[in-house]
Amino acid sequence: MIVDIGYISLLLAFLAAIYSAVAAWYGKSKNEERWIESARNATIATLPLLLVSSAMLIASILRNDFSVEYVWRVSSIEMPTYLKYTALWGGQAGSLLFWNLVLAVFTAVAMANKWRSQKDLIPNALIVISLTQIFFLGISAFVENPFARMEMVPANGNGLNPLLRHPGMIIHPPMLYLGYIGFIIPYTFAMAALMAGKLDDGWIKATRRWTLTAWLFLSLGLILGGRWAYDVLGWGGYWGWDPVENASLMPWLSGTAFLHSVMIQEKRQMFKWWNMVLIVITYSLVVWGTFIVRSGVISSVHSFARSAIGPLFFGFVVIMLLFSAYWITKRRDQLATGNKLNSLLSREAAFLYNNFLIITxxxxxxxxxxxxxxxxxxxGEQGFVGPPVYEKALAPLFTLLVILMGIxxxxxxxxxxxxxxxxxMRWPALAALIITIGLFALGIRHWGALLGLWATAFAAILTLLEFWKGTRARMKKGEPVWTAFSRLMARNRRRYGGYWIHMGVLMMALGIIGIESFQQExxxxxETGERLTLGRYEMELKGMERYPGPDDLLITEATINVYENGKFVRTLLPRTELYTRTGQPMTIPSIRSTIADDFYVILVNWEPTTATAATFRVFLNPLVNWVWAGGFVFILGTLIAAWPDKKKETVASRAAQAALGAAD
Amino acid sequence: MTSGRFYVSRFTHHVLRFMLYALIGLLFFMVALPAIAQDGSENNGGLKKVVTDDEVNKIARVVYCPVCESTPLDVCQTQACADWRQIIREMLEEGKTEQDVFDYFSNLYGPKVLAEPPREGFSLLVWIVPLVLIPVGVVFFSRYMRNLRADEAEVVTDTAVPPPTPANDYLSQIEKELEGK
Known part of the structure; x- marks a missing residue:
């Protein structure tokens, strides 16, 4: 019964999306408002329907209804209750349903929100977003049905993949989804603007906050994913250039380029076509990324043919690309404004250099x-590109990007x-050089790292100077430092939020250079009582212990005393976990963190462990905490830039000022 | 005044050119340097030598598990990977070089097990594409930028808003820009 209600709601949502597309199209062609309204209502109705559908899937998981294949795959009787909720996105079919739910939430909010202000764009926007919904709901309803039944009902389920039980991994996928799906809204309005031929920057302004929010969540997802990998995967790193990671990095990159280049359009009415291209690329990468993550197509082309989902996604991306290309070509005259660049040293040119580097x-x-x-x-033979190649090819480009960020x-x-x-630039460049020479004098001989550190210091000094110059300008008006600084932030949030983001990136750059260039292991x-030395740290094995954990876990744990320059600083407890039923092992590192570096200890679980001895792999990760701290500043900056402002008030006060000016 | 402008455009021309050379130089630097640095490291012929875990890991971290997805051998927890690590250890004990180990795995399981694809055959593409793509991109992009640039005469009549004279007051400069949005 519960399962049937869930599936019927899903089907109804699918039908509602089809109806919405048709009604919006009909209403548009006949110019009848009530059809458009009806289409909007149908679109919004997908939200309650999908809420019911998702609730029914969760109910089935909570009831241990293993007649449903998905429940059998991702859950088990013993699994803690909170994990049964999060199992909604723990497997393919469920996460696609969850994907649809988030899309429905965003769509409903956007349609309700922009209904009055974007009247001209709404009919086409309804058509475009419904097309996306039809595709994803269709996949959910007919190809990856989360409510599909088993032929025989098993007594117990498999349980959630242990890798996905970490808190970081529980919130990381929803963050990425919020980011992914958030970008669908600006794409929808961009297409609507193209179709309606309304190519001023209305669509950009209407969706600016959506774009920033999507970007915020995607950034959060990337940072949390890195943190999760660092904490759970136990290889001493946070980013492996894995196809799944790249799938979320790519739309983030094109989204970053988009966020910068729209400013040229807003200010100079240039590159309208390019902004369209960027949002289309971002949207396509979102759909393509969802597919890469879900299908494993990268690791083998054969999985593409095996599952029906491959050709469907491929087909959909191609159709949407052709659809977008058609409209961009059709409106090319309106998209070309004929404005020229005045100088290759202008702000608009700088944004173009940024776009060039990011797109490369x-x-x-x-x-x-x-x-x-x-x-x-x-x-006919599989190839592979590993992290060292990415690093070699991208390091110079990222270095240039950092320098550009300063200039x-x-x-x-x-x-x-x-x-x-x-x-x-003169003095900051020199100051950065002095810092670099200082580092050289301290014994650093890694040339790539020195170059990167110079670039980072240079950009950081320039960015800090921007804060200082703005604050000082306000102080000249008689404001005290703190007031001047906070008012500067409050009044120019987009600009200074952007600089905060830049500072976050630079802090992360420092951390990345640190761990990539100077990691020791x-x-x-x-044996118990024996010691090992790495850098200024020394560690001593005090003892080993093995005990059963919650669920079906078997935990092996080492007690280790860490000494810094000979002085005891901390006890660490690295451990391995074995999920006895599935036989899946996990390696949980234990870390002593300081601002300077991480002393990161892994209990190597493939080497024999006795009651008195074990093998350890130990990393010294310099500056790695700057990555997380920088991530925090980055998110803070995005919040500053994206926070809704009291728009009406400022418009009113500006009007009042204009009126006063006229009266003079 | 005109000579001043001329000076700027020539300067930017040089800047662009400098950026192109710098980029090519950097790329070369990044690709070539580690290769040079690796030369002439290990050569220890003859007797069976003692191999530490660190020496095994150094190689295992750039050899990928042929079975699991994107997992290097130094991290992989399966029994198969433990055996492969043992093979690396034995080869090192026999005095084989890093390259010998790479060749061994690559011959057995194909180039997909190497973090760095060999610089030969089809996988040469991995190395060539960025090296060609970036300079070609820079050339096209700078051409595009130059075409996009207004002729000197057109500059002033560009839009309704006149190009701002360098603002003396930084704050009014910011305020002005903010009004534009």
């Missing part, structure tokens, strides 16, 4: 990610004088 990075990541597929298609805020719209730029077998 995106193309390289895309190529490397798909290389296994390309290789298999052409020579770009100095440029002015229309044109800036080379002389003024030179003067503004060693592996050794220790």
């Amino acid at each position: 990075i995106l193309v390289i990541v895309f190529f490397f990610t798909h290389y296994p597929m390309i290789s298999e298609l052409f020579i 770009a805020p100095l440029t002015m719209w229309y044109r800036s004088s080379a002389k003024r730029l030179g003067i503004a 060693t592996q050794l077998r220790l």
Whole structure:
């Protein structure tokens, strides 16, 4: 019964999406408002329907109804209750349903929100978003049905993949989904603007906050994913250039390019076509990324043919690309404004350099990610591109991006004088050089790292100077420092939120350079009482213990004393966990963290462990905490930039000021 | 005034050119340097030597498990991977070099087990594409930018808003820009 209600709601949502597309199209062509309204209502109705459907799936999981295949796959009787809720997105079919639910929430909010303000765009927006909904609901209802039954009812289920039981992994996928799906809204309005031929920057302004919010969640998802990998996967790193990771990085990259380039359109009415292209790319990468994550197509082309989902996703991406390309081509005259660049040293040019670098990075990541597929298609043998190749190809590009991040805020719209730029850059460049020379004197001989550190210091000094210059300008008006600073933030949130984000990126860059260039590691077998040295740290094995954990866990834990420069600082408890029923092992590192570095200890679980001895792999990860701290600043900056402002008030006060001015 | 402008455009031309060279130089630097640094490291012929876990891991971290998805051998927890690590250890004990180990695994399981695909055959593509793509991209992009640039005469009549004179007051500059949005 519960299962039937869930499936019927899902089907009804699918039908509602079809109805909405048809009604919106009909209403538009006949110019009849009530059909448009009806289409909107149908679109909004997908939300309650999918809420019911998701609730029924969760209910089936809670009731241990193993007649449902999905429940059998992701749950088990013993599993803790909170994990039974999160199992909604713990497997393919469920996460697609969850995907649909989030899309329905966003769609309903966007349609209700923009109904009055974007009257001209709504009919087409309804058509475009319904097309997306039809596709994903269709996949859920007919291909990856979460309510599909088993032929025989098993007594117990498999339980959630242990890797997905970590708190970080419970919230990481929803964050990515919020980010992914958030980008569908600006795409929808971009297409609607194209179809309606209303190509001012109305659609950009209407969806600016959506874009930033989507970007915020995608960033959060990436950072949390990195943290999860660092805490749970136990390889001492946080980013492995895995296809699944790249799938979420790629739309983030094109979204980043988009966020920068829309500013040119808003200010100069240039590159309208390019902004369209960027949002189309982002949307396509979102759909494609969902597919990559779900299908495992990268690791083998054969899985593409095995499941029906592959050709369907491929077909859908191609159709939406053709659809978008058709409209961009059709409106190309309106998209070309004929405005010219005044100087290659202007702010608009700086945004273009940014876009060029980001898109180049995106193309390289895309190529490397798909290389296994390309290789298999052409020579029938699978290839692989590992992290060292990504790092070599992308490090110079990221370095240039960091330098540009420092210089770009100095440029002015229309044109800036080379002389003024030179003067503004001279001292920061020199100061960064002195820092770099200092590091060299301290014994650092890694040339790539020195170059990266110079670039990071240079950009950081310039960014901090931007804060200082703005604050000082306000202070000249008689405001005290703190008031001047906070008012500067409050009044120019988009600009200074952006600079906060830049600072976050630079802090992360520092951390990345640290761990990538100076990571040390060693592996050794220790008897109780024996010691191991790495960097300024020393560790001593005090003892081993084995005990049963919650659920079906068997935990093996080592007690380790850590000494820094000979002085005891902390006890660490690295452990391995074995899920006895499935036989899946987990390695949970134990870490001593400081601002300077992480002392990261893994109990190596494939080497024999006795009551008195075990093998340990130990990493010294310099500056890695700057990655997380930088991530925090990054998110803070995005919040500053995206927080809703009291729009009406400022408009009113501006009008009042204008009226006063007229009265003079 | 005109000479001043001329000076700017030539300067930017040089800047762009410099960026292109710098980029090519950087790329070369990144690709070539580690290769040079690796040369002439280990050569220990003859007797069976003692191999530490660290020496095994150094290689295992850039050899990927042929069975599991994107997992290097130094992390992989399966029995098969433990055996492969043992093979690396034995080969090192026999005095084989890093490259010998790579060749062994690559011959057995194909180039997909190497973190760095070999710089030969089809996988040469991995190395060539970025090296070609980036300079070609830079050339096209700078062409595009130059075409996009207004002729000197057109500059002033560009839009309704005149190009701002360098603002003396930084704050009024910001306020002005903010009004534009």
